[in-house]
Amino acid sequence: GQQLNQSPQSMFIQEGEDVSMNCTSSSIFNTWLWYKQDPGEGPVLLIALYKAGELTSNGRLTAQFGITRKDSFLNISASIPSDVGIYFCAGRTDSNYQLIWGAGTKLIIKP
Amino acid sequence: DVKVTQSSRYLVKRTGEKVFLECVQDMDHENMFWYRQDPGLGLRLIYFSYDVKMKEKGDIPEGYSVSREKKERFSLILESASTNQTSMYLCASKRGRSGRLNTEAFFGQGTRLTVV
Numbered sequence: 097g098q099q100l101n102q103s104p105q106s107m108f109i110q111e112g113e114d115v116s117m118n119c120t121s122s123s124i125f126n127t128w129l130w131y132k133q134d135p136g137e138g139p140v141l142l143i144a145l146y147k148a149g150e151l152t153s154n155g156r157l158t159a160q161f162g163i164t165r166k167d168s169f170l171n172i173s174a175s176i177p178s179d180v181g182i183y184f185c186a187g188r189t190d191s192n193y194q195l196i197w198g199a200g201t202k203l204i205i206k207p
Numbered sequence: 208d209v210k211v212t213q214s215s216r217y218l219v220k221r222t223g224e225k226v227f228l229e230c231v232q233d234m235d236h237e238n239m240f241w242y243r244q245d246p247g248l249g250l251r252l253i254y255f256s257y258d259v260k261m262k263e264k265g266d267i268p269e270g271y272s273v274s275r276e277k278k279e280r281f282s283l284i285l286e287s288a289s290t291n292q293t294s295m296y297l298c299a300s301k302r303g304r305s306g307r308l309n310t311e312a313f314f315g316q317g318t319r320l321t322v323v
Binding site for chain 1: 211216247248249250251252255265297299304311312313314315316317
């Protein structure tokens, strides 16, 4: 079946540091999405990417749709305490409009 | 703003009980989804519905059923709850079949179910 690998699984960072996480797929995707889940809440869409090579920002967040269409990354600049949570990538192929989800990256900020 | 509301934030049920998880959305979305979330496994699709009275199995439908009698409401049913169904359950809704910004899935706040 289709696989989507998200890394790292968790990150401990200092406030103010930049963060980078990525997802790779065994299949070609036509859509990459990045969601964030705050503790005790449902995921919320951060960034949506629909074109290979596309680079999109949302405040301090920047995500890119890989040129091979098999990967995507999310960067967070100058992290702040409210960035803690779980970040999920999700992708969609041409043949199936259902999303395939990564396992999530848990972001923890060191006190 | 789109609102997806799940009826309970926390539930504790006994093994063998019949459990209903309710989800309501207020944006006239055609598609609704039920996922379960477990640590290290991400979101796994249980069932989805693309229209009233229509349902499709997701990746892990065993032990679950669903009901969609009205467009705004999608119910997940555990016919006989078991301890391995202890999990976070997330409902989502989405407009249309294709993907474009503002048509991607919106999630409810989640229901944390514990089966004892």
